[in-house]
Amino acid sequence: MIDPVFLEVSVVVLGIFLLMAEAFGLAKEKSTLAWWAIGGLAAVFIGTFFIGPNSNSFEVSGFYVVDGLSLFFKRFVLISTILVLVMSVDYLPIVQRLVPAERPGAGSGEFFILPVFTCAGLMWMVSATDFIMIFCALELVTISFYIQVAYLRRSMSSLEAGTKYLILGALSTGFLVYGITWFFGATGQTNLVAIREVLPLIPVANHPAILFGLALVLVALGFKIAAVPFQFWVPDVYQGAPTPVTAYLAVASKAAGFLVLIRVLEPFFTVPSFQNKLFLALVLLALLTLVFGNLAAIPQTNFKRLLGYSSIAHAGYLLMGLAAIGDAFAGGAVVFYLSGYLLMTFLAFLILVPVTKASGGDDIAHFNGLARRSPGLALAMLIAAASLAGVPFTVGFFGKFFIFEAAMNQGLYLLVLAGIVTVASGFYYYFKVIRAMYWQPAPEDAGPVAITKTSSVAIFILAMLILILGVYPQLLIGMLP
């Protein structure tokens, strides 16, 4: 049996080992580093299945919790990091072209090592139950993301995206710590479990201070999960960042942000005087996010930017599930949705990388005629787009279905109506990609798209999982915490 603390520690040790291996030239090819990282993370993933039931020494201090939810998300984060690394190997030529280097290939090793540290931060984040721990884990993730977003130093858009992410990320950190301050001032605690205990005993005179703190923390976490009106960094950063990093931001960072949001809000749902205000705020956020994310996606022509707006829209559906948290299955529905979101988003980005390499850009127009050039890739993209839109027999359909069901049970009819209308607009903009692939002619000189073997295996597995879970969602529901 493994002590759960060793999971994160071994990920950090793996990262330091890879840094040393890079510095002392142990890896001749830079992609070797990626394979070592994938191997190490896979070993940690297997380790998550051998956690002792009560072998947790950290739990006593109240900083760190290991329950079904955090274990599920640790696996979620590990899988997404492995997929990001697979994608990065494919993306390596673009990195080497756009990073200034004295020798060929220099300066591109860290591109595979930084995600490992981010992974450790995300794993701590999903286990954190104390504001000090939440803050430190969140910053480990955010600061390593600053570097990754701005990694392509010869690409103006990557630098610009990095600067924007830096300023807005640091702004959200400022809101987070000031919010924590007011929580601490009003309750005298930084621990969420302790806050839950003292919250009903707080005199009413202190409630405004807590609400102020809650609002600031909600703003900060709204940045992380890309909820409207805190979404303005998303389109620019998603478009400018290297594609694997965009996928990482879209899936793992958002999922961990949602888990922290659930853990922070949980104590407040138990106290009636906060419950109503919080519920109203969540409904409002969900409504704005749904409408804005879906409508603003319609005119987009760049595929990464389109996926950026689509990720805002998905945050809207997830917030809807969060607003319906009173329903027994709402929590499970949110986790189910996030898992489906991992499969389809990574599938779309895994296909985007070889297409970008072959056709020189990431606009929707670069997908023109893909069905004739590489029918297999086009079919996989069709599955990803259908699942993102929520077509039946894909996992995306059941994700939306369960969330709508939970919202209906809670009487959130307005939200469900907005959800159904925006799903319809989603069909339109995802269909643009399908139209480009199947109906537009390919450029004259275009041959089949070259793709590495690992990427094609990953694409095949993800596409099959989307279809299988679209028919038998029970397989995934059985695994939910």
Add this chain to the structure above:
Amino acid sequence: MPTLAHYLLVSGLLFSLGLAGVLLRRNILIIFMGLELMLNAANLSLVAFSRFNLLPNGLPNYNAQVLVFFIITVAAAEVAVGLAIIVALFRAKQTTHVEDLNTLKF
């Protein structure tokens, strides 16, 4: 003798000044200074809360003061990475003004 309210007032002022700097100024370096000011506002009020709301045994709650050290450390890391990114941007573009960040538009 300054009370808790005085400290909170100063910290609120610092936070608002930082936020105003971020929203109103156009130079990225000045914006970055504003961000640091916001973090330090939080530090000040954390220490003030910790010193004025004593535990039943008469000691301050040291959790908040530990958090202050973490915030200072993280802010330093953030500055190290942030300034490096700003320098890289300046090398590529010869500017530190936000209006010139206009490559990414649809």
